[in-house]
Amino acid sequence: MTNIYAEHILDAYQLFHDGTLALAEAEQQGMRVSVEYIKKKSKQIDHKITKLESVIYDSEFFRNWQNYSKSKVNIYSPKQLEMYLYTCLKLKAKKQTKSGHGSTDEESLAQLNIAELDTFLEIKKLKKLKDTYLDGFLREQIDGFIHPFFTLHLVKTYRGASSNPNFQNIPKRDKESMKTIRGALFPRIDYQLLELDYSQLEVRIAQAYHNDPTMLEYLETGHDMHKDIAVQIFCLKEYDATIHKELRQASKGAFVFAQFYGDYYKNCAKNLTTNWCKLPESKWKSGQGIIVGDEHISDLFIRSGITSYAKFESHLEKIENDFWGNRFPIYDRWKETWWRAYQRDGYFLSKTGFLFTGVMSRNDATNYPVQGAAFHVLLWCLIQATNELKEYKMKSKIVGQIHDAIVMDVCPTELDDVVAMMKRIMEKKVRKHWSWINVPLKIEAELCPVNASWAEKQEYKI
DNA sequence: GGAACTCGCCAC
DNA sequence: AAACGTGGCGAGTTCC
Numbered sequence: 001m002t003n004i005y006a007e008h009i010l011d012a013y014q015l016f017h018d019g020t021l022a023l024a025e026a027e028q029q030g031m032r033v034s035v036e037y038i039k040k041k042s043k044q045i046d047h048k049i050t051k052l053e054s055v056i057y058d059s060e061f062f063r064n065w066q067n068y069s070k071s072k073v074n075i076y077s078p079k080q081l082e083m084y085l086y087t088c089l090k091l092k093a094k095k096q097t098k099s100g101h102g103s104t105d106e107e108s109l110a111q112l113n114i115a116e117l118d119t120f121l122e123i124k125k126l127k128k129l130k131d132t133y134l135d136g137f138l139r140e141q142i143d144g145f146i147h148p149f150f151t152l153h154l155v156k157t158y159r160g161a162s163s164n165p166n167f168q169n170i171p172k173r174d175k176e177s178m179k180t181i182r183g184a185l186f187p188r189i190d191y192q193l194l195e196l197d198y199s200q201l202e203v204r205i206a207q208a209y210h211n212d213p214t215m216l217e218y219l220e221t222g223h224d225m226h227k228d229i230a231v232q233i234f235c236l237k238e239y240d241a242t243i244h245k246e247l248r249q250a251s252k253g254a255f256v257f258a259q260f261y262g263d264y265y266k267n268c269a270k271n272l273t274t275n276w277c278k279l280p281e282s283k284w285k286s287g288q289g290i291i292v293g294d295e296h297i298s299d300l301f302i303r304s305g306i307t308s309y310a311k312f313e314s315h316l317e318k319i320e321n322d323f324w325g326n327r328f329p330i331y332d333r334w335k336e337t338w339w340r341a342y343q344r345d346g347y348f349l350s351k352t353g354f355l356f357t358g359v360m361s362r363n364d365a366t367n368y369p370v371q372g373a374a375f376h377v378l379l380w381c382l383i384q385a386t387n388e389l390k391e392y393k394m395k396s397k398i399v400g401q402i403h404d405a406i407v408m409d410v411c412p413t414e415l416d417d418v419v420a421m422m423k424r425i426m427e428k429k430v431r432k433h434w435s436w437i438n439v440p441l442k443i444e445a446e447l448c449p450v451n452a453s454w455a456e457k458q459e460y461k462i
Numbered sequence: 463g464g465a466a467c468t469c470g471c472c473a474c
Numbered sequence: 475a476a477a478c479g480t481g482g483c484g485a486g487t488t489c490c
Contacts, residue, residue, distance in 0.1 A: 099469090103470090105470060105471085162473095402474065403474045
């Protein structure tokens, strides 16, 4: 083991040494925030919260809770809420927490259909934005700049982490939250924010490990795997982008990626049913669930003989078996042999030369080397870009990293050069450095107008 | 009064 | 056989 490690230790060490220096520069650069905007938004949100709180405090629901409680009720205490809902009111918890208590998360509260709880969820969402993001930025900013930290020593997969404030979990999917929070983040005066992110980086890096020929074809041709899987899951005769876009999203998020991470059909079925199709976990009737084209999704399923949740589950079991058994059998076999080798040796190396040791589950052992190496590709590019920006005496700066994406603050006169440089580094140069990367790499870009906040990001064709 | 815990939620 | 991975962080709570 010592010898195997020694062959790679210097490469791995050098990457993190150089990476630490490059990330330290990004930290030093930081990102501009509008203190004025944050204070204003923070106040607005406080106001909204106070108003919504009074709706709850004036309700029968709350008065009853306070009567039941021995001490002053704190609505934000999950423990008190759990007691009131599931012990006092004897409501049935949708699910349990890890330690066996009735859950009070969003999903659990939403399905109780209590107006006050809907208001409560609305408050919690606003509080999250204010406490974690707005207040966090304000606390961390100095002279109108935040300087998120980027570390390389905390994550067991050898990814990076970020803190004070965390640059890697800024709201994005929820449009309203995105606008509220990213509206506080700005480029330097007369600069513009540019984000370059790899498409499907982990899927592409996994190829270097498993070498599955079908996956290779998908990645080389750019054929749409998620479309193909959506056709299977939803029994479509033909995929129509105008009608079935949502279904493609669903199969991508709740089946394909879940499968790659090691999930299995029962979880996928549940997630697809409740979160995507909005169908019950029981028998399905005509006119239920989300609308697809000119009909409800339950009708689509019923037409194909899937008339209940139970039938959908076994339908997905078949698709899972087909997915691994027929579509990606080589990938499947790699998982098994990789897992066996780890069980035999007690360790493994990533393609990037990092040593993984310790107790790992089967999913851990197959996920970690991919997740780590994918990040290392990004990190190598970040180091290269830092050096080249310096070498060419450019004014544009790297300000952060989000696992498979680099965020830059770009001087507009350099925009074309920066984009060309990043494309060259991230799609070509890194493949020269690491010839084990055996599929094309692709990046996509998002750009904000000059002086506009991060909320103004738009797709930018490159 | 701080450390360590649970729970929940944001990102990839 | 097993049953999706990695973080940071806030509030509430409990322990010492």
